[in-house]
Amino acid sequence: KEDYDLLYREVREKRKIPINIITVERIKLDQLTRMYSNERMELLRREHGFFGYLDETFVAPNHIMQALINRHNVDKVLVGGDAVQHSLDRKDLIEFLSTREAHDRRPGKQSSCFFYTFKNETFKYTNQVSRYTGEVGSDVQNILAAKLLKPGSDPALKDRLADTIQNADELIAKLQPTVDETKAVLEKMQIEGQSIALQFKEAKRTKNDYNQYKMKLTNQRDKYAEAQENAAKDNDREKARRVAKIKKLVENSISMSENAAKVHGEIMKGTHSLTGVKMSENDLSDSLRKLTDELTEKQAETAELTQQYKAADTEYNQRKDILKKLLKEAENIAPMEEWRERLDQDDIPENLEGVEDALDEAENKVNSIAENPHVMRHYEERKKEIAKLQEQLDEAGGEKNMKRQQLEQKLDRWESSLINIVQDVNKKFSAYMKEVGCAGEIRLFTAGADTRGDNEGDNVRYNFKDWGVEILVKFREASTLQVLSAQTHSGGERSVSTIMYLMGLQNLMSSPFRCVDEINQGLDERNERLVFKRIVENSTLPAGSSNTDHCGQYFLITPKLLPNLDGMENENITVLFVFSGAHNFNSCLDWNVDKFIEDKKNFLSQEEEDDASNSHSKGGRRKRKSR
Numbered sequence: 194k195e196d197y198d199l200l201y202r203e204v205r206e207k208r209k210i211p212i213n214i215i216t217v218e219r220i221k222l223d224q225l226t227r228m229y230s231n232e233r234m235e236l237l238r239r240e241h242g243f244f245g246y247l248d249e250t251f252v253a254p255n256h257i258m259q260a261l262i263n264r265h266n267v268d269k270v271l272v273g274g275d276a277v278q279h280s281l282d283r284k285d286l287i288e289f290l291s292t293r294e295a296h297d298r299r300p301g302k303q304s305s306c307f308f309y310t311f312k313n314e315t316f317k318y319t320n321q322v323s324r325y326t327g328e329v330g331s332d333v334q335n336i337l338a339a340k341l342l343k344p345g346s347d348p349a350l351k352d353r354l355a356d357t358i359q360n361a362d363e364l365i366a367k368l369q370p371t372v373d374e375t376k377a378v379l380e381k382m383q384i385e386g387q388s389i390a391l392q393f394k395e396a397k398r399t400k401n402d403y404n405q406y407k408m409k410l411t412n413q414r415d416k417y418a419e420a421q422e423n424a425a426k427d428n429d430r431e432k433a434r435r436v437a438k439i440k441k442l443v444e445n446s447i448s449m450s451e452n453a454a455k456v457h458g459e460i461m462k463g464t465h466s467l468t469g470v471k472m473s474e475n476d477l478s479d480s481l482r483k484l485t486d487e488l489t490e491k492q493a494e495t496a497e498l499t500q501q502y503k504a505a506d507t508e509y510n511q512r513k514d515i516l517k518k519l520l521k522e523a524e525n526i527a528p529m530e531e532w533r534e535r536l537d538q539d540d541i542p543e544n545l546e547g548v549e550d551a552l553d554e555a556e557n558k559v560n561s562i563a564e565n566p567h568v569m570r571h572y573e574e575r576k577k578e579i580a581k582l583q584e585q586l587d588e589a590g591g592e593k594n595m596k597r598q599q600l601e602q603k604l605d606r607w608e609s610s611l612i613n614i615v616q617d618v619n620k621k622f623s624a625y626m627k628e629v630g631c632a633g634e635i636r637l638f639t640a641g642a643d644t645r646g647d648n649e650g651d652n653v654r655y656n657f658k659d660w661g662v663e664i665l666v667k668f669r670e671a672s673t674l675q676v677l678s679a680q681t682h683s684g685g686e687r688s689v690s691t692i693m694y695l696m697g698l699q700n701l702m703s704s705p706f707r708c709v710d711e712i713n714q715g716l717d718e719r720n721e722r723l724v725f726k727r728i729v730e731n732s733t734l735p736a737g738s739s740n741t742d743h744c745g746q747y748f749l750i751t752p753k754l755l756p757n758l759d760g761m762e763n764e765n766i767t768v769l770f771v772f773s774g775a776h777n778f779n780s781c782l783d784w785n786v787d788k789f790i791e792d793k794k795n796f797l798s799q800e801e802e803d804d805a806s807n808s809h810s811k812g813g814r815r816k817r818k819s820r
Contacts, residue, residue, distance in 0.1 A: 213806075215260045222255060225262070228269045228303070230294055241286055242276020247308065271307035278311040287320055291329045301327050308336070511590050518586070522579070612637060614701065615662065621697035622664075629689060629723045632667040634674055635697070666690045684715040692724050696731045699744065706746040707732075713751055721755055729760030
């Protein structure tokens with residue numbers, strides 16, 4: 194320790210030489226633990242071309258050898274020849290070296306390092322095991338030839354070179370004045386040359402201008418001579434040609450004027466015809482208005498007749514039901530099978546007079562029979578029961594009609610409200626789908642209730658279990674609106690349509706919270722960004738004055754989100770991470786912020802010490818190389 198302090202003070206502090214100082218507390222060369230067993234090492238020598246460990250290839254004092262082992266682990270580094278490269282290419286050497294010995298119970302693989310030569314070059318292989326994946330990663334470096342500890346320079350040669358440098362310096366000092374004078378003369382000549390070049394350029398431009406003006410003057414003289422020659426010639430032929438051309442132009446003008454007059458006349462005729470058509474159109478409009486009024490009156494009459502027909506049909510059905518019940522009661526009292534043979538006999542009267550005679554005869558027979566009190570009492574009771582049932586039947590029929598009317602009124606109000614809600618959702622859904630470059634529509638499906646015939650009854654109208662909402666979407670320009678289904682649309686298209694439909698429904702009712710699970714997993718990047726933006730806009734609206742006027746909380750559960758999403762900077766958004774990995778805290782009490790900060794500071798200080806040590810080590814090597 195005293196030697197270490199003395200050397201550190203004299204070399205590092207006083208002379209500022211960045212060297213590394215290593216102290217060896219104890220020599221343990223006889224207790225070395227090799228990475229590989231003797232059997233595996235013998236296999237590496239025989240089949241993979243290794244010579245042995247790095248510490249076996251050189252000799253050094255025990256203290257230096259122990260320092261190299263402690264600092265650089267030379268006892269675990271392998272050294273090989275050209276056969277190692279063939280083993281790397283043809284055999285799984287890295288996997289073999291990364292497998293631990295049988296007696297080593299530590300989990301995972303082990304790191305390794307080895308040097309080898311191939312084609313007169315030296316290479317270093319470093320295999321490190323990843324702390325996260327557990328896989329082995331390899332790093333290959335080309336080792337350059339050593340340049341340290343070579344023989345120094347010859348002192349005599351150094352003296353001769355120093356003399357040569359001194360003579361060269363004296364010669365330079367002797368020739369320097371001449372060189373300066375020559376530079377001054379050269380600069381003066383360069384300035385004069387630049388001036389002469391400018392004068393030459395100006396003279397050349399003047400010469401070019403003179404040649405151009407001279408050429409223009411010659412051309413003007415030639416034109417002047419040609420004009421004088423043309424003026425001296427006879428121009429009668431040219432005059433005649435000009436006059437003929439003017440006459441032709443006048444004739445064409447007159448012809449075009451006549452044609453214009455004809456066209457104007459035709460236009461006037463067309464205007465008169467159009468006026469007549471307009472007048473006829475006005476008459477037809479009046480007739481059409483009258484016919485429309487008559488049609489409206491007829492439609493009103495038809496509606497009234499339809500109501501009357503429906504009322505008559507209802508009354509007919511009621512009477513028909515009553516007759517069916519009476520027929521059933523009559524069959525119970527006097528079954529048709531018992532009287533069929535009697536009705537088929539020949540003694541049945543064929544006319545009204547015969548029937549009346551038979552009735553009189555039967556009445557006389559009845560009057561002649563002695564009274565039976567039991568039969569009469571039974572008859573009276575049955576008669577009262579029939580009257581009571583008839584009264585109940587009439588009351589039930591009236592109550593049924595009243596209930597039907599009430600149901601009709603409630604159905605109209607409910608259906609109108611439902612249609613308004615569907616229309617509101619349709620407007621929002623269409624707008625939201627348009628934002629993502631698609632088309633969409635919401636329709637009310639009534640199972641054919643709005644298209645039923647008059648003879649289909651009320652079963653279709655009141656069959657509410659078949660009613661529903663249809664979502665129609667279009668994702669391509671060439672396609673048409675289709676009902677959303679798993680057979681026609683992809684998972685991403687169904688996800689986009691579903692979330693936009695939910696966004697359209699969201700404002701119809703107040704809810705404390707809403708929750709969707711992985712709605713964004715089937716979407717591409719563009720649609721996911723647009724859907725997330727729409728969710729944020731609909732779920733962060735300001736609350737109203739009442740307790741029910743709010744958008745509620747919205748929970749989006751997802752394993753991942755895209756980076757830089759629009760709306761993430763909204764102050765109403767909260768991101769919650771769920772940690773459930775193998776290294777998670779076992780208890781909430783394990784969360785200690787002060788301990789985290791202390792561990793982070795220790796880690797940063799350790800990194801700074803390692804960086805300083807590495808920089809000193811590199812500086813020491815550069816210093817030794819320079820020496």
